[in-house]
Amino acid sequence: MSPALPLHPAAVLHGAKDLRIEYREQRTPQAGEAQVQIMATGLCGSDLHYYTHGRNGDFVVRSPLVLGHEASGIITALGPSTASSGLRVGQRVALEVGIPCRKCRYCVEMGNGSSSTKGPRYNLCENMRFCSSAKTFPHLDGTLQTSINHPVDLLHPIPDSCSYETAALAEPLAVVLHASRRANATSSPNPRVLVIGAGAVGLLACSLSIALGASTVTAIDIDETKLQFARDVIGVDDTWQVPLPQKGTPPPKDKEEILRRNRDMAEQILEDLGMRIGDGFDIVYECTGVESCIQMAIFLAKPGSRVALVGMGTPVGLIPLSASALREVDLIGVFRYANCYPEALSLLGSGKLRGIHKMVTQRFALEDTDHAFETLRRGRGDHGELVVKVMVGVGHQTEFISHLADGTTESAELA
Amino acid sequence: MAGGPFSAKPIDGLPVVDSNTAAVLYGPQDLRLDNRPVLPPGPGEAQVAVKVTGLCGSDLHYYIHGRNGDFVLREPMALGHEAAGIISAVGEGVTHLQVGDRVAIEAGIHCGSCRLCKAGRYNLCPQMRYAASAKTYPHLQGTLQTVMNHPAKYLHRIPEGCTYEQASLVEPLSVVLHASRRAPVKPGQSVLVFGAGAVGMLTCALARATGAANIVAVDIDERRIRFAVEEGFATAGHILPKLPRPASPEDGLESARQTAEKLVSEYSPESDGFDVVYECTGVASCIQAAFYAARTGGKVAFIGMGTTAAMLPLSSAVFREVDLVGVFRFCNTYADALALFGAGRLPGVEKLVTTRYSLERVNEAFEALKRGEDQSGRMVIKVMIGAYEN
Numbered sequence: 001m002s003p004a005l006p007l008h009p010a011a012v013l014h015g016a017k018d019l020r021i022e023y024r025e026q027r028t029p030q031a032g033e034a035q036v037q038i039m040a041t042g043l044c045g046s047d048l049h050y051y052t053h054g055r056n057g058d059f060v061v062r063s064p065l066v067l068g069h070e071a072s073g074i075i076t077a078l079g080p081s082t083a084s085s086g087l088r089v090g091q092r093v094a095l096e097v098g099i100p101c102r103k104c105r106y107c108v109e110m111g112n113g114s115s116s117t118k119g120p121r122y123n124l125c126e127n128m129r130f131c132s133s134a135k136t137f138p139h140l141d142g143t144l145q146t147s148i149n150h151p152v153d154l155l156h157p158i159p160d161s162c163s164y165e166t167a168a169l170a171e172p173l174a175v176v177l178h179a180s181r182r183a184n185a186t187s188s189p190n191p192r193v194l195v196i197g198a199g200a201v202g203l204l205a206c207s208l209s210i211a212l213g214a215s216t217v218t219a220i221d222i223d224e225t226k227l228q229f230a231r232d233v234i235g236v237d238d239t240w241q242v243p244l245p246q247k248g249t250p251p252p253k254d255k256e257e258i259l260r261r262n263r264d265m266a267e268q269i270l271e272d273l274g275m276r277i278g279d280g281f282d283i284v285y286e287c288t289g290v291e292s293c294i295q296m297a298i299f300l301a302k303p304g305s306r307v308a309l310v311g312m313g314t315p316v317g318l319i320p321l322s323a324s325a326l327r328e329v330d331l332i333g334v335f336r337y338a339n340c341y342p343e344a345l346s347l348l349g350s351g352k353l354r355g356i357h358k359m360v361t362q363r364f365a366l367e368d369t370d371h372a373f374e375t376l377r378r379g380r381g382d383h384g385e386l387v388v389k390v391m392v393g394v395g396h397q398t399e400f401i402s403h404l405a406d407g408t409t410e411s412a413e414l415a
Numbered sequence: 416m417a418g419g420p421f422s423a424k425p426i427d428g429l430p431v432v433d434s435n436t437a438a439v440l441y442g443p444q445d446l447r448l449d450n451r452p453v454l455p456p457g458p459g460e461a462q463v464a465v466k467v468t469g470l471c472g473s474d475l476h477y478y479i480h481g482r483n484g485d486f487v488l489r490e491p492m493a494l495g496h497e498a499a500g501i502i503s504a505v506g507e508g509v510t511h512l513q514v515g516d517r518v519a520i521e522a523g524i525h526c527g528s529c530r531l532c533k534a535g536r537y538n539l540c541p542q543m544r545y546a547a548s549a550k551t552y553p554h555l556q557g558t559l560q561t562v563m564n565h566p567a568k569y570l571h572r573i574p575e576g577c578t579y580e581q582a583s584l585v586e587p588l589s590v591v592l593h594a595s596r597r598a599p600v601k602p603g604q605s606v607l608v609f610g611a612g613a614v615g616m617l618t619c620a621l622a623r624a625t626g627a628a629n630i631v632a633v634d635i636d637e638r639r640i641r642f643a644v645e646e647g648f649a650t651a652g653h654i655l656p657k658l659p660r661p662a663s664p665e666d667g668l669e670s671a672r673q674t675a676e677k678l679v680s681e682y683s684p685e686s687d688g689f690d691v692v693y694e695c696t697g698v699a700s701c702i703q704a705a706f707y708a709a710r711t712g713g714k715v716a717f718i719g720m721g722t723t724a725a726m727l728p729l730s731s732a733v734f735r736e737v738d739l740v741g742v743f744r745f746c747n748t749y750a751d752a753l754a755l756f757g758a759g760r761l762p763g764v765e766k767l768v769t770t771r772y773s774l775e776r777v778n779e780a781f782e783a784l785k786r787g788e789d790q791s792g793r794m795v796i797k798v799m800i801g802a803y804e805n
């Protein structure tokens with residue numbers, strides 16, 4: 001009779017704001033999988049939506065779901081048929097939680113005859129299963145738990161110079177890296193870059209742009225404390241705070257007037273930054289998904305440039321075609337990432353990304369995950385401090401538990 | 416009378432150029448034939464006896480409204496910008512052309528020194544002056560003249576086997592070629608084209624020449640769709656019902672989504688959309704449908720002009736990585752476009768020239784273009800004004 005499999009804690013969502021810590025059996029990894037002890041999970045806006053509303057847009061949680069998808073950990077066991085992965089027990093890894101089907105047109109490398117099943121656009125896999133998402137059913141659990149089994153080719157080694165929390169930033173950094181590739185960021189040497197939205201993703205876009213050699217990086221947001229972080233910690237060249245409407249200003253009477261006001265604001269921004277009308281930025285990363293911001297992104301882009309739509313928000317928006325199509329300002333769609341983790345981790349370990357080590361602003365134990373979500377929702381910590389990235393589970397696992405072939409375990413203190 | 420007694424090509428050979436007749440717009444629906452002085456070409460210029468000018472939607476807008484969107488006529492302006500002719504004189508310093516050369520006229524003059532010009536994207540040059548456009552002032556006069564001077568670098572020799580009419584079509588073909596560079600089609604891919612006018616059909620023809628397997632043309636005009644399919648431009652055609660104005664923006668988007676769903680399920684059922692969608696109408700409902708009809712990871716190229724702002728389904732862009740690719744005129748296309756004609760790569764395209772008038776009958780020509788049919792009720796796709804035999 002084999003010993004009972006050990007139990008490990010998981011933060012499980014049962015409905016809106018109904019998060020319960022449950023103890024689940026640790027399963028043996030299957031063929032092609034590794035068992036990973038999760039060391040850190042960053043929380044993101046989509047997790048927050050699920051937590052707060054029990055849904056994210058059209059995707060409703062239909063059965064208990066573990067959230068979290070920005071994670072790093074340590075391999076505790078390897079399943080069968082994993083020898084060619086090059087991974088070993090005790091290896092530190094970042095988890096890429098989107099599991100592509102390996103068979104559809106986006107997964108299979110097209111045209112060059114190779115047998116890769118991670119084609120250049122596998123992020124668009126027709127049958128993608130994303131851990132922590134309620135889009136597909138049965139849902140795949142996310143990383144807000146202590147142990148998870150995961151396909152080995154989606155586990156990426158972490159550089160020695162990179163902590164677990166920094167490695168957990170690989171996920172949002174991968175989004176930004178993917179955006180920079182789709183926007184052909186490296187085609188113009190030393191571009192002038194604009195980032196709209198100075199949340200975690202926007203700040204990573206600023207940091208990446210600096211590392212990639214932008215001549216200037218400008219950040220725009222409504223929140224001055226975020227812009228201060230962008231200036232002081234990331235080191236952007238300019239910031240501009242979008243003012244809240246002044247008291248007594250009549251509300252806009254229709255969408256066309258909102259568009260006009262945004263165009264005027266864009267002209268003001270260009271003037272304040274010392275740029276001429278007709279000039280503008282080479283690349284704009286729109287990281288809010290807010291309609292007005294998307295409009296401004298277009299007005300602020302130079303003719304012949306690109307706006308990367310990174311932020312997800314408004315499903316429809318009024319788009320100025322005279323400012324986009326007629327000026328050959330392309331709107332580039334960005335959905336998650338493909339083949340980005342290795343470069344993201346390399347950048348994280350390189351020291352080239354300024355401000356990375358200050359991006360994790362609040363940390364919570366797994367047992368306090370609901371407190372973590374509340375903090376993220378408020379945008380402010382318990383003492384009013386700025387929220388950039390909230391992380392869960394960091395520094396609370398001090399034991400490395402390894403499962404031996406005879407079913408017993410041994411543990412050792414982690415360094 | 417159009418078609419009929421006219422031969423399919425204008426009178427060849429070098430005409431006498433001691434006088435110049437120009438079709439000059441003075442205001443809405445006020446197009447007059449003026450006598451203009453014949454000037455010798457300046458340094459770097461050449462004088463061209465214009466053989467043929469094709470008429471385009473923007474010329475029509477100026478003719479009807481005296482403006483094209485925001486650009487209002489401020490002084491008398493000769494219309495026309497899709498032209499070809501024969502060199503009648505060369506100015507000082509011009510070595511690559513000689514009298515008697517047949518040339519296609521590239522009607523835009525760019526500065527050559529700004530960042531965009533240096534990057535090879537001179538179509539976006541902020542100093543661009545385009546013939547028959549009121550965007551800049553003084554207006555650069557158009558090609559509906561019997562003789563004109565033009566910077567020689569924009570005069571491209573027409574290869575053997577390419578007619579004047581084909582050379583005039585190089586202008587709209589250039590827009591299409593530029594669009595296909597910005598949003599390329601690979602052999603075997605599927606293409607959806609909104610708008611079966613001259614530009615839409617040239618788009619279909621180029622997609623076919625590139626090896627697209629599935630080319631679907633969409634229009635509200637049944638005759639144009641029939642023409643597109645019968646002449647082999649498109650592999651399939653779809654007639655869109657002319658819908659009433661939507662009750663709300665949401666209704667409009669939903670209607671567009673349904674149109675797209677129908678097009679995809681009927682003509683591209685093996686995918687969730689078309690690889691590339693070329694939007695050639697500028698109409699908001701078509702622009703919206705274009706987005707919905709693009710496949711995940713596909714592109715929508717915006718060629719048509721007419722709507723300054725539209726509600727777009729951004730979720731398509733973000734969740735499906737559908738890109739919106741802008742297209743404004745063209746750059747560095749004339750040589751390739753002429754080569755395509757010279758090599759016979761676009762068979763049947765000359766059939767797009769449905770209607771021909773002499774310069775003296777230019778007002779009739781615009782009326783026919785406006786109605787979409789000539790006085791005999793025949794469909795108009797491309798009208799050409801030229802020195803046709805009578």
